[in-house]
Amino acid sequence: MRISVVGCGYLGAVHAACMAKLGHDVVAIDVDEQKIAALAAANAPFYEPGLDDLLREVQVTGRLSFTTDVAAARGSVVHFICVGTPQKKGENGADLTYVDAAISGLLPYLSSGDIIVGKSTVPVGTAARLAEIIKSAEADAHLLWNPEFLREGHAVADTLLPDRIVYGVLNGAEDHDAVAVLDSVYANALAAGTPRIVTDHPTAELVKTAANSFLATKISFINAMAELCDAAGADVTQLADAIGMDDRIGRKFLNAGIGFGGGCLPKDIRAFMARAGELGADQALTFLREVDAINMRRRTRMVELARELCGGSLLGKRITVLGADFKPESDDVRDSPALSIAAQLQLQGADVTVTDPKALANASRRFPELHYVSDSTEAMASADALLLLTEWQMYQDLDPYHIAEIVASPRVLDGRNVLDPAKWRAAGWVYRGLGRP
Numbered sequence: 433m434r435i436s437v438v439g440c441g442y443l444g445a446v447h448a449a450c451m452a453k454l455g456h457d458v459v460a461i462d463v464d465e466q467k468i469a470a471l472a473a474a475n476a477p478f479y480e481p482g483l484d485d486l487l488r489e490v491q492v493t494g495r496l497s498f499t500t501d502v503a504a505a506r507g508s509v510v511h512f513i514c515v516g517t518p519q520k521k522g523e524n525g526a527d528l529t530y531v532d533a534a535i536s537g538l539l540p541y542l543s544s545g546d547i548i549v550g551k552s553t554v555p556v557g558t559a560a561r562l563a564e565i566i567k568s569a570e571a572d573a574h575l576l577w578n579p580e581f582l583r584e585g586h587a588v589a590d591t592l593l594p595d596r597i598v599y600g601v602l603n604g605a606e607d608h609d610a611v612a613v614l615d616s617v618y619a620n621a622l623a624a625g626t627p628r629i630v631t632d633h634p635t636a637e638l639v640k641t642a643a644n645s646f647l648a649t650k651i652s653f654i655n656a657m658a659e660l661c662d663a664a665g666a667d668v669t670q671l672a673d674a675i676g677m678d679d680r681i682g683r684k685f686l687n688a689g690i691g692f693g694g695g696c697l698p699k700d701i702r703a704f705m706a707r708a709g710e711l712g713a714d715q716a717l718t719f720l721r722e723v724d725a726i727n728m729r730r731r732t733r734m735v736e737l738a739r740e741l742c743g744g745s746l747l748g749k750r751i752t753v754l755g756a757d758f759k760p761e762s763d764d765v766r767d768s769p770a771l772s773i774a775a776q777l778q779l780q781g782a783d784v785t786v787t788d789p790k791a792l793a794n795a796s797r798r799f800p801e802l803h804y805v806s807d808s809t810e811a812m813a814s815a816d817a818l819l820l821l822t823e824w825q826m827y828q829d830l831d832p833y834h835i836a837e838i839v840a841s842p843r844v845l846d847g848r849n850v851l852d853p854a855k856w857r858a859a860g861w862v863y864r865g866l867g868r869p
């Protein structure tokens with residue numbers, strides 16, 4: 433199938449490469465010339481495990497091309513919209529500028545019977561509005577909403593073999609021609625047994641925001657329990673293990689720590705609240721305000737704990753932050769709790785060094801005032817305290833005996849509750865976790 437993909441960020445670049453791997457002929461389009469040049473040279477402009485290899489693999493097949501010229505979409509049967517929907521400046525709502533521009537850019541190049549497939553995360557009601565725009569332009573194209581559930585760090589596998597596929601079709605008509613076309617795009621995953629749900633536009637849009645809201649709520653729930661555990665002298669990691677053994681609850685996404693960040697969960701719950709307000713249903717989502725508040729409190733709590741750990745004052749204390757990205761196996765620092773804590777500590781007088789295997793270039797662009805050292809041993813030398821804020825495996829594997837010899841004071845704050853307290857204490861460290869005695 434001939435496919436165009438508009439938008440080459442985390443979602444679009446991975447989607448385009450995966451579609452080409454599945455045997456489709458793909459043209460990927462983005463306004464950013466640098467990004468397109470990098471992708472065309474099989475260099476992903478961001479770190480995503482397996483993506484560079486996949487780009488190289490499909491490049492030799494000649495089935496994937498990159499361009500800044502949207503006219504290249506002409507001749508494709510399916511057009512995927514994969515552009516970003518960031519939070520508006522100073523408001524909770526989502527900025528739909530890029531989605532609107534993608535649609536209006538495509539319109540002149542559509543042929544009769546083409547299918548536009550929205551994958552971006554959008555406020556409910558967007559597909560209906562865009563369908564009207566397409567209709568009023570007299571384009572004989574059908575709009576489907578097909579939300580994406582990939583996780584950064586696992587994006588390639590999640591795209592090739594998702595755990596479910598959702599199609600939002602006009603009026604939820606399962607026998608719509610567009611459904612059969614998209615079925616052939618996803619033939620591999622469907623043949624492998626991936627469940628597919630066909631529904632209407634608003635339900636498909638809501639599936640995505642509801643899923644991310646649920647995940648955010650689960651994380652904030654366990655972080656609220658961590659606050660309780662701190663107050664009561666209990667251990668939130670054991671509590672999570674025990675409640676997670678109930679199948680109805682499940683252990684995944686119950687890791688208490690410094691909370692969620694990234695380009696999705698924080699802005700998605702805010703956009704969801706804003707949209708609910710517009711729809712007159714704001715009361716239904718007031719709990720998400722609390723989810724957001726609990727999440728942001730984790731960062732403050734971490735700064736307070738660091739101060740305690742340093743004997744009551746951060747002034748002049750050498751603090752080494754392990755991890756800058758919002759999660760491991762990524763170089764994404766958007767709304768990264770780790771980086772925001774590092775910046776807070778610096779503001780409050782600490783002398784902060786940040787280390788990370790992948791994210792230092794992005795981090796230094798965002799917070800140039802922090803000190804960045806790529807070699808972790810060098811970064812930890814003479815530290816008054818270590819803060820593990822992103823749980824890269826290499827930090828989880830640190831040898832506390834060896835590290836104790838290079839720091840100035842063996843004090844560690846485990847912001848992701850991934851270290852073994854007994855092991856670190858046995859090696860002479862003052863260990864503090866979040867919600868752990």
Ligand code: UGA
Binds near residue numbers: 696
């Ligand atoms: C999230 C969703 O998980 C994807 O399904 C969705 O497709 C994506 O957003 C999106 O909307 O595009 P992602 O942003 O890659 O994916 O990150 P997650 O793996 O969900 O992690 C989000 C944050 O939660 C990270 O900062 C992570 O450290 C934190 N987290 C996760 C916790 O603090 N505790 C946990 O138990 C799990």
